[in-house]
Amino acid sequence: MDSRDSDITRAAYAGGMPHDLLSRLTAELGPHVTTDPAALEATRLDRSGWRSAHVPLALVHAASVDEVQAVMRLAHETRTPVVPRGAGTGLAGGAIASAGAIVLDLSRMNRVLEVSEADELAVVEPGVLNGDLNDAIAPLGLWFAPDPASRAISSIGGNIATNAGGLLCAKYGVTRESVLGLAVVLADGRLLRTGHRTVKGVTGYDLTALMTGSEGTLGVIVEATVRLRPRVSGDIVTVAAMFPDVEAAAAASAAVTSARIRPAMLELIDAAGLARVAEYLGAPALEDTPLASLAPGETFLLAQTDAAGAAEEATAIAAIFAQAGGRVSTSTDAASGERLVAIRRAMHPALASRGQVLIEDVAVPRSRLPEMFRAIERIGAAHGLVIPTLAHAGDGNLHPNFVFDGEPGAVPEHVWAAADEMFREAVRLGGTLTGEHGVGVLKRRWLADELGEDSFELQRGIKALFDPTGILNPGVMFEVAA
Amino acid sequence: MDSRDSDITRAAYAGGMPHDLLSRLTAELGPHVTTDPAALEATRLDRSGWRSAHVPLALVHAASVDEVQAVMRLAHETRTPVVPRGAGTGLAGGAIASAGAIVLDLSRMNRVLEVSEADELAVVEPGVLNGDLNDAIAPLGLWFAPDPASRAISSIGGNIATNAGGLLCAKYGVTRESVLGLAVVLADGRLLRTGHRTVKGVTGYDLTALMTGSEGTLGVIVEATVRLRPRVSGDIVTVAAMFPDVEAAAAASAAVTSARIRPAMLELIDAAGLARVAEYLGAPALEDTPLASLAPGETFLLAQTDAAGAAEEATAIAAIFAQAGGRVSTSTDAASGERLVAIRRAMHPALASRGQVLIEDVAVPRSRLPEMFRAIERIGAAHGLVIPTLAHAGDGNLHPNFVFDGEPGAVPEHVWAAADEMFREAVRLGGTLTGEHGVGVLKRRWLADELGEDSFELQRGIKALFDPTGILNPGVMFEVAA
Numbered sequence: 001m002d003s004r005d006s007d008i009t010r011a012a013y014a015g016g017m018p019h020d021l022l023s024r025l026t027a028e029l030g031p032h033v034t035t036d037p038a039a040l041e042a043t044r045l046d047r048s049g050w051r052s053a054h055v056p057l058a059l060v061h062a063a064s065v066d067e068v069q070a071v072m073r074l075a076h077e078t079r080t081p082v083v084p085r086g087a088g089t090g091l092a093g094g095a096i097a098s099a100g101a102i103v104l105d106l107s108r109m110n111r112v113l114e115v116s117e118a119d120e121l122a123v124v125e126p127g128v129l130n131g132d133l134n135d136a137i138a139p140l141g142l143w144f145a146p147d148p149a150s151r152a153i154s155s156i157g158g159n160i161a162t163n164a165g166g167l168l169c170a171k172y173g174v175t176r177e178s179v180l181g182l183a184v185v186l187a188d189g190r191l192l193r194t195g196h197r198t199v200k201g202v203t204g205y206d207l208t209a210l211m212t213g214s215e216g217t218l219g220v221i222v223e224a225t226v227r228l229r230p231r232v233s234g235d236i237v238t239v240a241a242m243f244p245d246v247e248a249a250a251a252a253s254a255a256v257t258s259a260r261i262r263p264a265m266l267e268l269i270d271a272a273g274l275a276r277v278a279e280y281l282g283a284p285a286l287e288d289t290p291l292a293s294l295a296p297g298e299t300f301l302l303a304q305t306d307a308a309g310a311a312e313e314a315t316a317i318a319a320i321f322a323q324a325g326g327r328v329s330t331s332t333d334a335a336s337g338e339r340l341v342a343i344r345r346a347m348h349p350a351l352a353s354r355g356q357v358l359i360e361d362v363a364v365p366r367s368r369l370p371e372m373f374r375a376i377e378r379i380g381a382a383h384g385l386v387i388p389t390l391a392h393a394g395d396g397n398l399h400p401n402f403v404f405d406g407e408p409g410a411v412p413e414h415v416w417a418a419a420d421e422m423f424r425e426a427v428r429l430g431g432t433l434t435g436e437h438g439v440g441v442l443k444r445r446w447l448a449d450e451l452g453e454d455s456f457e458l459q460r461g462i463k464a465l466f467d468p469t470g471i472l473n474p475g476v477m478f479e480v481a482a
Numbered sequence: 483m484d485s486r487d488s489d490i491t492r493a494a495y496a497g498g499m500p501h502d503l504l505s506r507l508t509a510e511l512g513p514h515v516t517t518d519p520a521a522l523e524a525t526r527l528d529r530s531g532w533r534s535a536h537v538p539l540a541l542v543h544a545a546s547v548d549e550v551q552a553v554m555r556l557a558h559e560t561r562t563p564v565v566p567r568g569a570g571t572g573l574a575g576g577a578i579a580s581a582g583a584i585v586l587d588l589s590r591m592n593r594v595l596e597v598s599e600a601d602e603l604a605v606v607e608p609g610v611l612n613g614d615l616n617d618a619i620a621p622l623g624l625w626f627a628p629d630p631a632s633r634a635i636s637s638i639g640g641n642i643a644t645n646a647g648g649l650l651c652a653k654y655g656v657t658r659e660s661v662l663g664l665a666v667v668l669a670d671g672r673l674l675r676t677g678h679r680t681v682k683g684v685t686g687y688d689l690t691a692l693m694t695g696s697e698g699t700l701g702v703i704v705e706a707t708v709r710l711r712p713r714v715s716g717d718i719v720t721v722a723a724m725f726p727d728v729e730a731a732a733a734a735s736a737a738v739t740s741a742r743i744r745p746a747m748l749e750l751i752d753a754a755g756l757a758r759v760a761e762y763l764g765a766p767a768l769e770d771t772p773l774a775s776l777a778p779g780e781t782f783l784l785a786q787t788d789a790a791g792a793a794e795e796a797t798a799i800a801a802i803f804a805q806a807g808g809r810v811s812t813s814t815d816a817a818s819g820e821r822l823v824a825i826r827r828a829m830h831p832a833l834a835s836r837g838q839v840l841i842e843d844v845a846v847p848r849s850r851l852p853e854m855f856r857a858i859e860r861i862g863a864a865h866g867l868v869i870p871t872l873a874h875a876g877d878g879n880l881h882p883n884f885v886f887d888g889e890p891g892a893v894p895e896h897v898w899a900a901a902d903e904m905f906r907e908a909v910r911l912g913g914t915l916t917g918e919h920g921v922g923v924l925k926r927r928w929l930a931d932e933l934g935e936d937s938f939e940l941q942r943g944i945k946a947l948f949d950p951t952g953i954l955n956p957g958v959m960f961e962v963a964a
Contacts, residue, residue, distance in 0.1 A: 118736055118849035119878075141742045165682045174682060176691070177659050192936050198845040199877040200647045200656060200917035202695045203925075203932050204941050204959065209658070209691030213684045230742035234791075254600055260623045260712035308791025309716075363680040367600035395681040396601075435682035443685075450685050454674050458947065459686050465943045477686065 021078050025058060025102070028070045032061045032108075043083075043103040044409075046090040047150075049356055050442055051409025056083065056097040061105045065183065065191065065222045071104055072220065073189035081474045084216040086127060086158035089150045091359055092440025094162065094215045098475045104220060106157055112136055113223070119197060120228045121180060126157025126221050133226075142228040146175040148436070149348065157221045163213030165436030170394035171264045172229075174436070176212045183223035184211055187467040197225055210462070215438050216473040218466040232264075232306045237314035238337035239303045241326030242290045246270045249299040250369040252324035253393040256303065257366060259320060261313050265304040266394035267344050270373065271297045273351075273388035273401070277343060280350030289339055290329050301326065301393065302344055304337070347390050351401050358402040358411050360419060362426035363435030366396040375425040376400050383418040397435035420446070439477045447477060503560050507540060507584070510552045514543045514590075525565075525585040526891075528572040529632075531840055532924055533891025538565065538579040543587045547665065547673065547704045553586055554702065555671035563956050566698040568609060568640035571632045573841055574922025576644065576697045580957045586702060588639055594618055595705070601679060602710045603662060608639025608703045615708075624710040628657040630918070631830065639703045645695030647918030652876035653746050654711075656918070658694045665705035666693055669949040679707055692944070697920050698955040700948040714746075714788045719796035720819035721785045723808030724772045728752045731781040732851040734806035735875040738785065739848060741802060743795050747786040748876030749826050752855065753779045755833075755870035755883070759825055762832030771821055772811050783808065783875065784826055786819070829872050833883050840884040840893050842901060844908035845917030848878040857907040858882050865900040879917035902928070921959045929959060 025033045034040075039059050044052040057080070062068045075082045081101035088095065088107075097103055109125035112133060116122070117140055124133060130151040133144050146159050147166035154164070160182070164175045181195025195201065195208035211218060243249035249268055256266065269277065278291050286292045290300065301321065305313040314330060321328045331337040351357045364372045369391065376398075380387040391398040400422060402415045423433040423446050433446050448456040463478060464470075474480045507515045516522075521541050526534040539562070544550045557564045563583035570577065570589075579585055591607035594615060598604070599622055606615060612633040615626050628641050629648035636646070642664070646657045663677025677683065677690035693700060725731035731750055738748065751759065760773050768774045772782065783803065787795040796812060803810045813819040833839045846854045851873065858880075862869040873880040882904060884897045905915040905928050915928050930938040945960060946952075956962045 116847070116849065117740060119847040120739065121847075163684045163688070165684075169681055173655075173659065176688070177655065186936070190936050192940070193934065194937065196845070196914050197847045197912045198879070198914060198917065199651055200845045200874075200879045201914040202645045202647075202916050202918060202920050203914050204921065204929060204937070205700075205944055206645070206658070206691050206695055207937065207940065209688050209694075212691075213688055218687075230744055233742075257602065258599060260715075262712055308794070309789065312790070363678070363682045365598070365601040365603075365679040367598065392682075397680070397682045430679045432678050432680060432683040432685050434684050435680065436684060438684050439686065447686060452675065454668070454672050455676065455686070455689065458674070458689065461947045462687055462944070465940065465947060 021074065021080060022058065024074055025060065025071070028074070029060060029067055032063060032067065034059050040097070043085065043097045046088050046093060046096050048091045048093050048440070048442060049358055049409070050093045050411065052093070052096040052098065054097050054099045056101045056103045059103045059105060061108050063108045065185065068104065068185045068220055068222050069189045069191060071102060072185050072187060075102060075471050076188040076469065079469055079471060081471050083473050084220045086155035086161070087129065087153055089154040089158065090162065090440065091361070091437040092434070093442045094438050094440035094476050095158070098473070107155065109222065115140065117142070121197060121225055122228055123223060123225050124156055125223060126155060128156050130154055130156055130159055137228060138231065141231050143231045144178065144226060145172040145229055146178050147172070156224060156226065160212050160221055160224055161215050162436070162438040165392070165397060167265050167267065167392060169392065170266065171262050176209055178227045179208055179212050179224060180227050181225040182208055182211050182221055184219035185222050186219050187469065187472050192219065195225065199227070213438070215440065215476050217463055217477050218472065234307055235310045235332065236304060236306045236334065236337060237310045238331040238340045239314050239317045239321065239328065240290055240340045241301050241321040241328045243299045243301060243324070243326050245297050246299045246373045247370050248325050249301045250373060250393065252301055252321050252326055253369065254366060255320045255324055256317055259316060261316055263303040263313065263317060263394065264306045265302065266392070267302045268391040268393040269300040269344065269347060270389045271299055272386055273347055273390055274298065274300055276350040276388055277346045280353055281346050289343060290327060291343060300343065302340060304341070351388060351403065356404050356406050356408065358415055358419065360400045360402065360422065361397070361434045361437040362400070362422060362431055363395070363397040364426055364429045364431030368429040368431065369393060369396060371429055372398060372426065376422060379418050379421045383414055385415065385418055396431065441475050444477055444479060503556065503562060504540060506556055507542065507553070510556070511542055511549055514545060514549065516541050522579070525567065525579045528570050528575060528578050530573045530575050530922070530924060531838055531891070532575045532893065534575070534578040534580065536579050536581045538583045538585045541585045541587060543590050545590045547667065550586065550667045550702050550704050551671045551673060553584060554667050554669060557584060557953050558670040558951065561951055561953060563953050565955050566702045568637035568643070569611065569635055571636040571640065572644065572922065573843070573919040574916070575924045576920050576922035576958050577640070580955070589637065591704065597622065599624070603679060603707055604710055605705060605707050606638055607705060608637060610638050612636055612638055612641055619710060620713065623713050625713045626660065626708060627654040627711055628660050629654070638706055638708065642694050642703055642706055643697050644918070644920040647874070647879060649747050649749065649874060651874065652748065653744050658691055660709045661690055661694050661706060662709050663707040664690055664693055664703055666701035667704050668701050669951065669954050674701065677707065681709070695920070697922065697958050699945055699959050700954065716789055717792045717814060718786060718788045718816065718819060719792045720813040720822045721796050721799045721803065721810065722772055722822045723783050723803040723810045725781045725783060725806070725808050727779050728781045728855045729852050730807050731783045732855060732875065734783055734803050734808055735851065736848060737802045737806055738799055741798060743798055745785040745795065745799060745876065746788045747784065748874070749784045750873040750875040751782040751826065751829060752871045753781055754868055755829055755872055756780065756782055758832040758870055759828045762835055763825070763828050771825060772809060773825060782825065784822060786823070833870060833885065838886050838888050838890065840897055840901065842882045842884065842904065843879070843916045843919040844882070844904060844913055845877070845879040846908055846911045846913035850911040850913065851875060851878060853911055854880060854908065858904060861900050861903045865896055867897065867900055878913065923957050926959055926961060
């Protein structure tokens with residue numbers, strides 16, 4: 001799994017583009033085709049910290065469904081691999097250059113084609129950024145609920161391709177629950193339409209759900225009909241608390257659930273993470289926040305309630321946090337609430353600012369959170385690693401961050417060994433090795449372990465059905481046969 | 483499509499059970515196997531009003547996963563069709579005897595295996611009735627949200643097999659959104675596990691969603707891990723109104739959506755339906771309800787709001803209904819609210835009490851409801867049919883009821899001709915021929931029309947992948963090759 005294999009890299013550069021294919025691509029797509037080395041180089045990366053060993057043959061910036069179909073028809077005819085790519089913000093290497101591939105960049109397909117207020121839906125091209133759609137529909141009192149932390153920079157096509165999660169899933173669901181229908185270009189260039197413009201619809205198998213989370217391995221999403229909701233009105237109340245250790249914070253989180261309260265957001269940052277955040281934000285930014293007087297080992301838990309009932313829920317949560325031993329701060333005004341949420345938001349920049357980091361993404365049943373935290377601590381100690389961890393505590397999704405020194409784009413083997421132990425522990429606890437980032441190339445070697453042999457075989461069968469020649473994002477999810 | 487083909491019926495009875503298969507089934511499953519003619523006869527029916535032309539070879543009341551696996555292994559070896567069946571409450575002929583089949587009845591697998599309060603989930607066998615699970619978890623303050631009108635009598639396995647909808651979907655989602663994971667016996671007897679005990683999880687393709695709504699054609703659901711929610715607390719407020727015609731009521735419904743209000747329930751009954759309900763319930767039951775002074779052509783619209791904010795939302799809805807020309811009644815107490823909902827609940831019994839009825843299930847985008855109502859009226863007039871119609875107006879799902887004279891179990895061709903026109907109109911308006919009941923045998927001849935050729939072909943491919951010998955519920959969704 002070393003991305004610095006210079007033989008492979010040289011071979012990819014030297015191989016170049018088969019002349020016939022390049023000339024045909026250019027004939028059909030003109031200036032939307034590029035072989036500029038810098039542009040090709042950029043497609044080797046996403047936001048995972050991983051770098052592909054390969055440079056693609058060409059990069060196509062498709063501007064229409066027709067162009068995507070043209071690319072796929074040519075690729076199909078010539079058996080050329082195609083990597084569909086959106087905003088490049090993936091965290092699992094699911095949309096980075098692979099050997100001998102055309103990278104099919106969809107970021108120029110960024111039009112909101114329709115907003116129906118009456119039907120509470122939007123029809124969008126895949127390159128529309130999540131945040132841009134929300135900006136466009138906010139004045140109408142509407143909201144697209146999927147809320148990955150990357151919403152300002154990630155595309156809706158990418159959100160769908162990974163079935164993106166985020167901070168609000170326990171209350172508002174994952175991306176799949178906001179996708180009504182798709183238009184998908186199949187491996188041979190045909191255009192498939194799935195789903196409906198209605199909330200209900202059970203005609204045949206749910207290909208919309210099958211495509212959601214399929215990471216570009218079954219088709220290229222070129223249009224999505226997404227469900228909108230009324231914007232949540234009323235107050236947003238923020239409750240933050242510091243706990244003496246991570247077990248106490250996890251217990252407080254579980255107590256909120258047991259009280260049958262479902263906050264919109266319930267986020268946890270462990271002591272190692274908090275130390276990084278405090279250092280990154282600096283003392284002035286932390287004044288009047290719970291981090292101003294941070295004791296060693298302390299863990300941060302942040303809840304936000306919304307809509308009618310927000311105040312009562314927040315009061316109940318504050319009481320639960322205090323009962324569980326937390327130092328509690330409650331904010332009912334937007335500005336001071338935002339200062340508390342800013343602590344959470346600073347986690348990734350704080351980590352990225354110092355050394356290399358592999359952001360992991362296990363999920364476990366909520367009740368197993370304390371065990372998972374203990375396992376992460378144990379694994380870190382055994383491998384000599386610091387693993388600052390953030391959790392969407394409301395839905396049991398943890399992001400352990402493996403921090404290490406080294407060259408960009410390479411993850412040392414001892415880090416993978418630690419990650420391997422962590423994945424196995426998450427699965428043993430009834431969880432999964434990826435809650436929301438996807439399998440990509442980074443986690444494919446654990447896929448069969450989690451799924452089991454029968455499921456893995458059926459999934460390979462589905463892949464073969466949709467992509468019989470194996471040209472769609474080869475190496476993502478499944479190993480490429482040697 | 484005539485179920486009274488006595489030649490086929492006689493052949494099925496006379497053919498009997500191949501001796502070897504019967505003796506092997508009995509050796510493995512003992513008294514859980516029956517060939518009692520009355521028991522076999524009962525499997526020809528569901529609640530659709532349709533009757534299968536076939537009597538099955540045997541009926542097995544499986545009591546365990548092992549027994550289901552034993553049946554499937556034998557069926558696989560002998561190429562015997564298997565019809566998975568739950569509570570028999572289907573409305574599309576999706577679980578009724580087919581030619582030469584073993585009917586695999588799962589109603590005895592009715593244990594709630596686990597309720598996890600901390601993880602807000604339950605693990606159930608497929609035969610657990612929806613209402614029974616809700617009764618069991620209500621004391622814990624938990625709720626299983628899928629709410630088909632049949633919830634008291636329909637099984638959770640059947641709810642999942644059809645991706646059942648119901649009255650609360652616009653606010654609380656369809657069944658798929660409450661299914662976290664499944665155990666499924668495959669066509670050859672292997673046991674497949676899908677999904678997770680977590681809200682999030684994106685390892686591989688979403689086989690849980692693929693199985694949900696697959697109507698027994700891909701595997702036999704033997705266990706489900708379902709998501710529970712906190713019970714909705716606080717008041718429930720009911721707002722009912724009578725409108726002079728169906729267009730005015732549909733416009734009022736649209737105005738609620740436009741005001742960004744999402745009631746828990748928004749139900750509409752047209753004039754033809756109301757006339758039946760009024761007759762069925764009788765004058766004393768209608769005292770103090772809007773139906774006490776029913777004028778010809780009047781349409782009934784019923785909204786219910788819940789949770790924090792219920793009162794404010796109800797006030798806003800009442801104002802919108804009045805503005806749209808409705809005679810409005812609002813109930814804040816449970817008893818008088820229940821009297822209003824009872825009008826809605828009486829619709830199906832009222833229809834079933836007089837003659838034969840084919841309950842249809844189209845869905846259209848909410849904004850197209852007035853057009854769909856006009857189309858139904860036009861089609862009824864053209865075919866000399868009365869089509870009392872009920873709509874889940876909040877999500878655009880209509881149940882036009884084709885009322886006709888005739889023998890039980892047979893739908894006359896002129897009724898199918900009218901249904902055919904209605905299906906095509908729903909699809910033309912951006913909708914679907916089945917919102918929540920499924921395709922079954924009744925609507926399979928329209929499946930390819932709605933899906934289009936490419937999707938239909940892929941769906942057949944998925945069927946062939948999971949069921950290569952075609953023994954799982956043959957004739958449901960797809961025609962059996964001659």
